[in-house]
Amino acid sequence: MELIKIEQLLEKYFDGETSISEENELRAYFSSSDVAQHLEHYKPLFGYFSNAKEQQFEQQVPLHAKKLKIAWISIAASVVVLLGAGTFAYFNYNQPKQNQDLGTYDNPEIAFRETQKALELLSSNVNVGVESVQYINEYEATRDKVFIVD
Amino acid sequence: MNQNDFMQLVSPFKDKIFRVAKRLLISTEEAEDATQEVMVKLWNKSEGLSVYNSVEALAMTMTKNYCLDQLKSKRASNLKIVHNNFTDRTPGLQQQVEDSDSLSWVEKVINQLPEQQRLIIQMRDIEQYEFAEIAKILEMNETAIRVALSRARKTIREFMTKTHRYGIN
Numbered sequence: 001m002e003l004i005k006i007e008q009l010l011e012k013y014f015d016g017e018t019s020i021s022e023e024n025e026l027r028a029y030f031s032s033s034d035v036a037q038h039l040e041h042y043k044p045l046f047g048y049f050s051n052a053k054e055q056q057f058e059q060q061v062p063l064h065a066k067k068l069k070i071a072w073i074s075i076a077a078s079v080v081v082l083l084g085a086g087t088f089a090y091f092n093y094n095q096p097k098q099n100q101d102l103g104t105y106d107n108p109e110i111a112f113r114e115t116q117k118a119l120e121l122l123s124s125n126v127n128v129g130v131e132s133v134q135y136i137n138e139y140e141a142t143r144d145k146v147f148i149v150d
Numbered sequence: 151m152n153q154n155d156f157m158q159l160v161s162p163f164k165d166k167i168f169r170v171a172k173r174l175l176i177s178t179e180e181a182e183d184a185t186q187e188v189m190v191k192l193w194n195k196s197e198g199l200s201v202y203n204s205v206e207a208l209a210m211t212m213t214k215n216y217c218l219d220q221l222k223s224k225r226a227s228n229l230k231i232v233h234n235n236f237t238d239r240t241p242g243l244q245q246q247v248e249d250s251d252s253l254s255w256v257e258k259v260i261n262q263l264p265e266q267q268r269l270i271i272q273m274r275d276i277e278q279y280e281f282a283e284i285a286k287i288l289e290m291n292e293t294a295i296r297v298a299l300s301r302a303r304k305t306i307r308e309f310m311t312k313t314h315r316y317g318i319n
Contacts, residue, residue, distance in 0.1 A: 017296070020278050047256075049276050052257075057168035061160075061190075
């Protein structure tokens with residue numbers, strides 16, 4: 001190619017006026033072996049441009065992987081929750097049936113005695129708590145003696 | 151749209167996205183993250199993609215915005231990414247080594263340009279987009295792009311001429 005034309009193209013190139021095809025002409029010229037001496041220093045520039053276009057993106061694009069994982073995790077989680085709720089319901093459903101039959105008395109007198117016994121047991125246990133409260137009352141009496149309260 | 155359709159739609163320009171991201175972010179890992187991010191964003195709106203007449207331009211705009219955001223973010227200001235693993239060009243090396251070295255010189259100069267000029271150089275000289283396409287992607291008018299491009303190319307030329315004449319930085 002004529003040197004003059006290349007020089008003109010270069011001039012246009014640096015003014016940002018060249019078209020893609022003209023730029024390709026320049027590229028072709030500078031990638032050939034016979035580049036004029038005084039234009040030698042542009043060689044790496046155009047060489048770099050063609051070189052830089054070779055770079056590729058090698059990673060996988062994580063499109064479905066993420067979504068699938070989330071889907072699977074949620075499925076697994078819901079299964080676990082369902083199983084948990086299921087076993088809980090199952091055991092709770094069976095237990096009341098066993099405990100419901102507490103026995104009964106046919107004779108009202110025996111029933112009365114048994115009830116009294118149960119209530120006595122309850123009240124004696126309540127009194128255990130009341131006895132320990134007595135100490136606090138003692139403490140309060142002492143306090144009233146020390147700090148004369150009117 | 152299923153995954154295969156999407157990959158087919160995206161594969162012609164996913165390398166371009168990566169290269170543009172790398173031009174702006176310099177680091178390969180950051181650029182990979184950016185590319186994945188843009189892909190996932192595109193995928194998430196894949197139902198609405200038919201509205202756009204050029205998905206590639208949309209993807210490029212998204213990449214540009216994402217990368218500029220990254221650069222502006224606190225993270226980027228805390229951790230400055232500097233590319234400084236260049237060796238000096240010592241005389242007496244073989245021609246091929248010298249060649250690849252001057253290629254990295256070019257890269258160094260380009261990466262020192264302002265972000266916008268870097269983007270324009272990347273899109274015009276490397277990806278070879280038409281001015282109209284670049285204008286759409288960058289949301290600028292064509293004249294402004296030509297001016298910025300010319301400025302960027304002249305900066306590179308100045309540097310190359312200097313290196314060539316004196317053999318020093």
